[in-house]
Amino acid sequence: xxxxxxxxxxxxxxxxxxxxxxxxxxxxxxxxxxxxxxxxxxxxxxxxxxxxxxxxxxxxxxxxxxxxxxxxxxxxxxxxxxxxxxxxxxxxxxxxxxxxxxxxxxxxxxxxxxxxxxxxxxxxxxxxxxxxxxxxxxxxxxxxxxxxxxxxxxxxxxxxxxxxxxxxxx
Amino acid sequence: xxxxxxxxxxxxxxxxxxxxxxxxxxxxxxxxxxxxxxxxxxxxxxxxxxxxxxxxxxxxxxxxxxxxxxxxxxxxxxxxxxxxxxxxxxxxxxxxxxxxxxxxxxxxxxxxxxxxxxxxxxxxxxxxxxxxxxxxxxxxxxxxxxxxxxxxxxxxxxxxxxxxxxxxxxxxxxxxxxxxxxxxxxxxxxxxxxxxxxxxxxxxxxxxxxxxxxxxxxxxxxxxxxxxxxxxxxxxxxxxxxxxxxxxxxxxxxxxxxxxxxxxxxxxxxxxxxxxxxxxxxxxxxxxxxxxxxxxxxxxxxxxxxxxxxxxxxxxxxxxxxxxxxxxxxxxxxxxxxxxxxxxxxxxxxxxxxxxxxxxxxxxxxxxxxxxxxxxxxxxxxxxxxxxxxxxxxxxxxxxxxxxxxxxxxxxxxxxxx
Numbered sequence: 001x002x003x004x005x006x007x008x009x010x011x012x013x014x015x016x017x018x019x020x021x022x023x024x025x026x027x028x029x030x031x032x033x034x035x036x037x038x039x040x041x042x043x044x045x046x047x048x049x050x051x052x053x054x055x056x057x058x059x060x061x062x063x064x065x066x067x068x069x070x071x072x073x074x075x076x077x078x079x080x081x082x083x084x085x086x087x088x089x090x091x092x093x094x095x096x097x098x099x100x101x102x103x104x105x106x107x108x109x110x111x112x113x114x115x116x117x118x119x120x121x122x123x124x125x126x127x128x129x130x131x132x133x134x135x136x137x138x139x140x141x142x143x144x145x146x147x148x149x150x151x152x153x154x155x156x157x158x159x160x161x162x163x164x165x166x167x168x169x170x
Numbered sequence: 171x172x173x174x175x176x177x178x179x180x181x182x183x184x185x186x187x188x189x190x191x192x193x194x195x196x197x198x199x200x201x202x203x204x205x206x207x208x209x210x211x212x213x214x215x216x217x218x219x220x221x222x223x224x225x226x227x228x229x230x231x232x233x234x235x236x237x238x239x240x241x242x243x244x245x246x247x248x249x250x251x252x253x254x255x256x257x258x259x260x261x262x263x264x265x266x267x268x269x270x271x272x273x274x275x276x277x278x279x280x281x282x283x284x285x286x287x288x289x290x291x292x293x294x295x296x297x298x299x300x301x302x303x304x305x306x307x308x309x310x311x312x313x314x315x316x317x318x319x320x321x322x323x324x325x326x327x328x329x330x331x332x333x334x335x336x337x338x339x340x341x342x343x344x345x346x347x348x349x350x351x352x353x354x355x356x357x358x359x360x361x362x363x364x365x366x367x368x369x370x371x372x373x374x375x376x377x378x379x380x381x382x383x384x385x386x387x388x389x390x391x392x393x394x395x396x397x398x399x400x401x402x403x404x405x406x407x408x409x410x411x412x413x414x415x416x417x418x419x420x421x422x423x424x425x426x427x428x429x430x431x432x433x434x435x436x437x438x439x440x441x442x443x444x445x446x447x448x449x450x451x452x453x454x455x456x457x458x459x460x461x462x463x464x465x466x467x468x469x470x471x472x473x474x475x476x477x478x479x480x481x482x483x484x485x486x487x488x489x490x491x492x493x494x495x496x497x498x499x500x501x502x503x504x505x506x507x508x509x510x511x512x513x514x515x516x517x518x519x520x521x522x523x524x525x526x527x528x529x530x531x532x533x534x535x536x537x538x539x540x541x542x543x544x545x546x547x548x549x550x551x552x553x554x555x556x557x558x559x560x561x562x563x564x565x566x567x568x569x570x571x572x573x574x575x576x577x578x579x580x581x582x583x584x585x586x587x588x
């Protein structure tokens with residue numbers, strides 16, 4: 001699974017209140033949520049981000065509230081993947097479950113500058129800076145998590161189980 | 171080799187003899203909690219799966235508490251949606267707007283018991299660990315999976331043990347203990363880990379104080395926070411549940427990733443400053459900062475003892491006209507208790523606005539949002555930038571600090587007023 005896009009660089013401790021402010025928690029339409037992604041930090045982000053862009057951040061991305069609306073907002077704003085030094089655990093699971101690839105790698109500052117293009121191979125964890133040619137390797141994602149990403153998220157995976165008769169009403 | 175509480179509970183829940191940190195296990199869920207904000211997308215995702223039933227309706231609780239009563243048409247729509255879900259899927263337990271905040275109501279109603287695995291679509295679900303359970307917050311889609319299957323995968327976390335010794339000084343409370351811990355451990359310091367709160371100080375602490383501690387485990391990144399169940403736990407549960415449960419305690423030779431020791435005998439009141447929960451300072455370093463609003467309540471500090479401590483400081487005095495003091499008892503039970511003890515009267519007489527039990531302004535909902543440039547001191551658990559209003563600042567503190575600060579219109583050490 002290859003993802004290629006323009007990089008947006010953010011710092012450390014980006015919390016989910018900043019990714020999706022609390023006043024929008026009553027919004028259930030993912031497209032509408034996408035219009036407010038990162039609003040707490042950069043209100044112009046939703047207008048400027050393009051489909052396929054990639055967020056590259058420092059440590060502890062997605063800390064704070066468990067709101068899944070945060071990775072949903074990022075995904076529907078157009079962001080195709082997140083690369084960070086570390087993640088808050090609920091955000092990490094949420095992103096996987098909605099099919100937003102999240103990669104973990106040390107020292108993300110060296111990967112790319114804002115605006116540069118990178119290519120990510122989600123399955124191998126390889127990250128390539130398309131401007132400099134430099135290659136980096138993120139921590140591999142466990143197989144069962146890759147399976148969720150391949151199905152587009154957890155619901156896709158569960159629906160497949162239902163369709164195959166592996167999960168039925170109890 | 172001895173096992174800690176998390177290892178024992180996850181082993182039991184996944185049907186294994188024992189488990190070790192790093193291992194992936196599939197655990198049976200004892201209880202799943204949904205409220206209207208993150209519960210609505212969970213139900214929407216569950217409906218997409220297409221099953222006709224949830225795995226076990228008796229193990230699902232729905233509660234409307236974040237924006238209650240509904241302040242807007244959109245919020246009202248979420249309430250309506252969740253009520254319809256409860257009816258259609260015969261959900262076992264439902265609390266409408268009259269009961270209060272999920273993390274206070276569930277323990278009060280005896281729904282969360284020692285030895286259980288409990289999940290909720292809210293990061294502060296870790297609160298219930300105060301009663302000796304493994305309880306953790308999950309996202310909406312994950313919850314849809316739980317509603318469908320009744321199980322959830324966990325990577326068994328390492329456990330950090332925090333041992334507290336010393337008697338809490340006058341005007342210093344469990345909130346100060348956890349804020350001090352936050353400052354030392356930092357916001358990522360317990361990421362992916364379980365935290366066991368232990369030691370003589372904890373043993374002497376009531377269930378309410380233990381809930382304050384466990385509530386903020388997530389603020390250090392913790393997967394769960396818990397306290398070994400003891401006689402206090404049993405006494406709390408005796409009047410609330412007749413269900414049987416298993417007391418699971420850490421073995422004496424349990425293994426921890428790290429054991430930290432804290433002496434609280436000379437602890438000062440603590441304040442978490444904008445805009446990070448681990449930006450904690452001694453009150454002496456921040457006293458005097460002007461505030462516009464003071465808020466008492468929430469799942470962190472909305473219990474009767476918290477309101478009582480604040481009322482003792484406010485009794486017979488008046489909050490200045492240019493300060494707003496807003497109070498949120500955490501539940502109907504707390505509210506009734508506070509009414510009976512005359513606490514609500516004291517608060518109202520002092521100039522406080524006493525609201526219905528719900529989350530209110532804590533995560534930017536309603537009933538106390540701030541304007542740009544304003545400063546609030548609250549008993550809440552988060553002070554991220556803009557959380558209660560764009561361009562506003564939030565300080566976090568104990569009920570006593572909040573009450574004293576409300577009286578003076580500035581961040582104030584409550585010991586000065588004694």
